[in-house]
Amino acid sequence: MKNNTVVIAADAKYFWGVFIAIASMRKNGMDEPVLVYQFGFTEKMKRNLGRFGDVEVVTAPPSRRVFATRKAEAMLIPTTEYVTWVDCDGVFVGNCSELLVPKEADRIHLRV
Numbered sequence: 318m319k320n321n322t323v324v325i326a327a328d329a330k331y332f333w334g335v336f337i338a339i340a341s342m343r344k345n346g347m348d349e350p351v352l353v354y355q356f357g358f359t360e361k362m363k364r365n366l367g368r369f370g371d372v373e374v375v376t377a378p379p380s381r382r383v384f385a386t387r388k389a390e391a392m393l394i395p396t397t398e399y400v401t402w403v404d405c406d407g408v409f410v411g412n413c414s415e416l417l418v419p420k421e422a423d424r425i426h427l428r429v
Contacts, residue, residue, distance in 0.1 A: 321418050322350045322395035326377075327405035328384050329357035334406035339369045341409040349401070349414060354391035356384065 323342065327335050339351055350371045356379075358366075363374045375394060377387060392400050401417045 319349050320397050321399040321401055321414075322352055322397040323401045323403050323417075324352045324354065324391050324395065325403050325405050325407075326354040326384065326388055326391045328355065329359070329362070331405040332358060332362050334404075336366065338403055338405065338407045338409070339366060339372060343369050345409050346412045347409060347414050349417070350395075350397070352391065352395055354387070354394065 325335050325338060335353055335355075339353075342349070342351070348371065350373065351369070353366060353372060353374045354377055355374060356377045358374065358376075366372045366374055375391075377384070377390065380387065388402065392402060399418045
């Protein structure tokens with residue numbers, strides 16, 4: 318089992334960004350589980366993301382807060398040792414798996 322989950326959050330307007338971000342991961346051999354924290358996705362959108370394998374789509378509960386401010390909610394869901402935040406319009410070039418977790422234990426790892 319992988320010890321790192323990639324987390325992405327978006328509403329339905331950013332579905333294609335999420336799709337491309339996950340597609341770029343899988344194209345480059347990255348097999349980390351992905352959690353998509355979303356609202357407004359149709360069932361068809363959810364099924365299409367699921368086709369990439371190891372993608373969990375979680376519907377965010379209603380809130381008056383702007384969705385962009387709810388990243389912390391999404392990052393608390395995974396149960397893996399590490400969590401990597403990826404913006405919903407991010408794209409991976411090459412296999413970046415080794416760069417997503419710190420080399421030393423008990424560290425916070427930030428990378429542009």
